[in-house]
Amino acid sequence: MTRTKRMASTSLQTSLAENPAELPNTREIDPENTTGFADLVITGARIFTLEPATPWASAIALKGEKIVYVGDDDGATALIGADTRHILLSSDVILPAFIDSHTHPVTATQTGPILELPPGAAPHEIIEAVANYAKAHPELSCIKGRAWDIDAFGLEGPNKELLDQAVSDRPVLLLDSSGHSQWLNSKALEQMNVSAATPDPVPNVSVFVRDSDGSPTGWAKEAALWFHTEQLDIPTKLDGENLLGFLTYLRALGVTSVYDAGIELLDVAIRNDEAYEILSRFDREGRLPIRYFGSLVVHSPVQLAGAVDEFKRLRERYSGHRLKFNSVKLFLDGVSEIGTARLLAPYEGQPDNYGLTTISREELDGLLAELHAEQIDFHVHTIGDGAVRLVLDAVEALRERVGEPATQITMAHVELVDPADMHRFKSLGIYVNHTPHWNGGYFRGQERTLGPERAKRTNQLASLIATGAVVALSSDITEGPEWETDRANPYLGIHIGHNRREPGTALDAAAFPQWMKRQILSIFSPGTQSTVPCSFVSMMT
Numbered sequence: 001m002t003r004t005k006r007m008a009s010t011s012l013q014t015s016l017a018e019n020p021a022e023l024p025n026t027r028e029i030d031p032e033n034t035t036g037f038a039d040l041v042i043t044g045a046r047i048f049t050l051e052p053a054t055p056w057a058s059a060i061a062l063k064g065e066k067i068v069y070v071g072d073d074d075g076a077t078a079l080i081g082a083d084t085r086h087i088l089l090s091s092d093v094i095l096p097a098f099i100d101s102h103t104h105p106v107t108a109t110q111t112g113p114i115l116e117l118p119p120g121a122a123p124h125e126i127i128e129a130v131a132n133y134a135k136a137h138p139e140l141s142c143i144k145g146r147a148w149d150i151d152a153f154g155l156e157g158p159n160k161e162l163l164d165q166a167v168s169d170r171p172v173l174l175l176d177s178s179g180h181s182q183w184l185n186s187k188a189l190e191q192m193n194v195s196a197a198t199p200d201p202v203p204n205v206s207v208f209v210r211d212s213d214g215s216p217t218g219w220a221k222e223a224a225l226w227f228h229t230e231q232l233d234i235p236t237k238l239d240g241e242n243l244l245g246f247l248t249y250l251r252a253l254g255v256t257s258v259y260d261a262g263i264e265l266l267d268v269a270i271r272n273d274e275a276y277e278i279l280s281r282f283d284r285e286g287r288l289p290i291r292y293f294g295s296l297v298v299h300s301p302v303q304l305a306g307a308v309d310e311f312k313r314l315r316e317r318y319s320g321h322r323l324k325f326n327s328v329k330l331f332l333d334g335v336s337e338i339g340t341a342r343l344l345a346p347y348e349g350q351p352d353n354y355g356l357t358t359i360s361r362e363e364l365d366g367l368l369a370e371l372h373a374e375q376i377d378f379h380v381h382t383i384g385d386g387a388v389r390l391v392l393d394a395v396e397a398l399r400e401r402v403g404e405p406a407t408q409i410t411m412a413h414v415e416l417v418d419p420a421d422m423h424r425f426k427s428l429g430i431y432v433n434h435t436p437h438w439n440g441g442y443f444r445g446q447e448r449t450l451g452p453e454r455a456k457r458t459n460q461l462a463s464l465i466a467t468g469a470v471v472a473l474s475s476d477i478t479e480g481p482e483w484e485t486d487r488a489n490p491y492l493g494i495h496i497g498h499n500r501r502e503p504g505t506a507l508d509a510a511a512f513p514q515w516m517k518r519q520i521l522s523i524f525s526p527g528t529q530s531t532v533p534c535s536f537v538s539m540m541t
Contacts, residue, residue, distance in 0.1 A: 037081030038063050043073040044089040050096060060094065097256040098490045102379075102412055102433045102474035105292075106263045106275045108483050109242040112235040113137065115145030116481065117174070123152055123162060130166035130174070141233045143167060146175040146479065148183060150337050150445045155349065157209055157338075158183045160218025171232050173225075178443060179478050180335045181221045189216055192228040201227050202300050204356035205333065205340050222334045223299040240278040244287065246483055251289045253489055258290060261329055261379065261412065261476070262297035272296070276318040283320040291322045295329045295379065301359050308370050327377035327408075330367070332357050333387040336416065336458075337445035341384030344418055348451035355384055364394045368407070372398065377408040379433075385416045392424045399428065410472070415458045416450070422460075425469040432469050434461050435476040436497030436521065437487055440505065461497070462519045473497070497521040 038061035047057040049070060059076030061069035069076055080086050115133040117126055126148055134143055148158070163172055163185040171188035175181075189195070196214035200207040206222040250258065263275050272294075282288040296311040298304060307328055315325035333355060334340025339347050342355040359367070371378050382388045391411055398405055411425075412433040425432055439459050447455040465471055475488040486492055495503055498521050 036079070038068055038076075038079040038084055040085045040087070041076050041080050042087045042089060042094070043076050044091065045094050046091055047094040048096065095254065098254050099257040099259075099472075100250065100255050100475050100488070100490065101259050101410075101472040102261045102435070102476050103258055103488065104262060104476070104478045105243055105246055105258060105260055106238065107478045108480055108488075109239060109246045110236050110480075111239040111242055112144070112237055113140060114235070115143065115174075117145055117148055120149050121152070123158070126152075126174070127162060127166045130163070130172060134167045134170070134172075140170070140235055142171045142173065142188075142235060144173050144175075144234055144236070146481075147177040147179075148174055149177050150181070151448065155339070155449075157181075157217065157219035160184060160186045160189060160216070163218060173232065173234065175479075176338075178335050178337050178445075180340065181219060181338050182225055184216075184218045184220060184225075186218070188232065189218065192225075192231045194228055198228075200224060202356070202358050204353075205358050206300065207340075221338055221340055223331070226299065238274055238278065240282070243275075243278065244282060244289070246488075247292070248289050249483070250488065253491070255490060256290050257293065259293045259327075259379075259474075260295055262295060272314060276314060276323070279323050280318040280320055283323040288322045291324070293327075294318065294323065294325045295327050296325075298328065298330045299358065301363060304359065304363060304367060307367070308374055308376065311376060312374075327379045327410075328367075328371060329379040329381070330358070331381045332359070332364075332391065333382060333384050335383050335443075336449050337443060339449055341416070342386035342390070343384045343416070343450075344386045344389065345454075347449050354386060357387055357390060361390060361394060364390065365397065368394055368398050368405075368409075369401075371407040372402055372405050375406045377410070379410045379412060381413060382411045383413050383415045385418045385421070388414055388417050389421055392421055392428060392430070395428050395430055396424075404429070412476075414464070415446075416454060417457070417460065417464070419457075422463060423467045425464065426467055430469075432464055432471045433474055434459070434471060435474050436461070436493040437475065438496075439500050439519070440496040440502040442502075460519055462521055465521075 040062040041059065042061075043059040045058055045060070047060055047070065049055055049057050057070045057072065059069070059071060059073045060067060061076050061079045069079055115129065117129055121129065130143065130145060133145070134140075137143070150157075163174070163183060164187075166172070167185060168187060171191050172183075172185040173188055174183040176183065194208060194216055196210070196216070198208065198216070201224055202222070206224040206226075207220075208216040208224050209219040209221065211217055247258070263272055276294055279288065279292055279294070283292075294314065296307060296314060298307050311325065311328050319325055333342040336343075336347075336355075339350065339353055340355055342357045345354070347353045347355070357364075368378065380391055382391055388411065391409075395405070395409055408431070409429070410431040410433050414432055414434065424430075439461070446458055450458070461471060473490075473493060475482075475490070475493060477483060477488045482488065492503070500520055
């Protein structure tokens with residue numbers, strides 16, 4: 001007999017929906033559905049179809065694992081047979097599955113003892129917290145903590161002498177709130193053999209901030225530490241079951257695929273092979289709950305020569321049913337909060353600092369040509385308007401040489417775009433990846449380093465969408481607390497992208513100026529469907 005179940009409208013998804021336009025009276029039946037009846041029919045819904053001409057439907061029918069109908073209730077009812085399961089909804093919303101197109105599952109699920117600093121803690125509060133933690137954990141040979149606020153220290157940043165007041169007999173390593181710099185005490189620098197004679201891995205990007213005599217101050221930016229942490233006994237390990245729990249959590253939210261934008265761990269004992277071996281095992285055992293797209297990450301010029309070969313090795317060794325590899329990811333610049341993003345004009349109050357890129361234009365041209373020849377996709381971290389323009393120019397030159405590239409190019413973050421470059425993404429076929437849960441004030445410090453005028457031009461996602469650019473959304477979480485506080489939840493990203501403020505935050509006119517209102521995303525607007533702003537979609541093939 002027909003099984004009908006009525007479901008109440010209780011979900012967060014329903015609360016996000018706007019009233020749809022008149023539902024289309026269409027019937028799209030898969031010609032392979034020769035029996036005439038579906039296995040599952042859902043009616044009484046509000047289904048966001050992503051079809052510009054008919055953005056909303058009320059019914060959907062499935063046979064096996066295939067959708068055989070999307071349209072109105074009458075058409076779906078004709079597909080209900082004696083063995084069909086029928087679910088009758090009360091205007092609940094059904095959305096396409098989410099794809100988190102830039103995140104860091106392995107990094108976010110590492111485990112080990114770590115000091116969680118109070119949010120927004122002042123320097124003296126940080127020192128007190130570190131001292132108390134060290135006393136409580138005499139067994140730790142290295143103390144790791146997070147996440148101190150960059151704004152608490154100004155342009156000069158923190159120094160080792162202050163941290164030495166808390167702990168001087170063991171290495172201390174504290175991650176900042178941006179995820180792009182670290183604070184070290186003297187013992188950590190000593191144990192890593194970092195001194196005035198130690199070269200910076202990538203000048204003006206991955207650097208040790210220095211005193212006038214060249215001695216490291218204790219503030220390390222970007223990937224500077226990644227070449228020196230072998231000497232530290234960082235209490236971190238990769239936890240496969242925790243990773244599996246995170247992926248299962250994502251699936252419960254409707255996420256069916258993720259793109260891992262880099263396994264970024266300070267503990268050099270944990271590298272790509274260890275993580276992908278675990279993921280590959282889960283895949284072989286049928287335990288990988290979602291599709292997982294791995295990557296190879298390049299941080300510095302020294303990695304360029306072997307990057308493509310290493311990517312191909314990972315792909316050949318670990319690809320399986322749900323674990324796939326399709327792109328090389330490059331960190332082209334840093335972040336504006338600590339002055340490492342590449343800008344077209346100098347940083348505020350730093351007339352000689354434009355930031356730099358990790359590789360030159362010539363090296364970028366060579367990498368793009370190699371990826372094109374190998375048909376490997378390219379995912380590139382670009383924060384500053386200088387880095388954005390460098391990639392746009394390089395892709396334009398590539399297209400002049402080869403025509404349509406055989407590599408899909410995605411620019412991640414694009415926080416600051418010069419107005420003259422806004423329309424170039426569409427014409428060059430470049431996809432934009434953005435993290436909407438940042439848009440409610442998640443990161444601070446941009447106004448201090450960029451100045452008020454440029455700070456107002458950051459994260460202009462709605463303006464990019466208006467140009468016709470294809471925009472993919474993501475969560476980009478890197479730490480366990482971000483998972484625990486639901487920052488990987490796509491509905492949180494939708495909420496903040498739509499409102500430009502954190503949930504529960506009152507609308508303050510002074511803190512929510514007109515320029516920011518113009519960047520609000522219209523979640524279900526047909527005019528933005530081509531960019532799929534609600535679906536965290538990634539153009540992964």
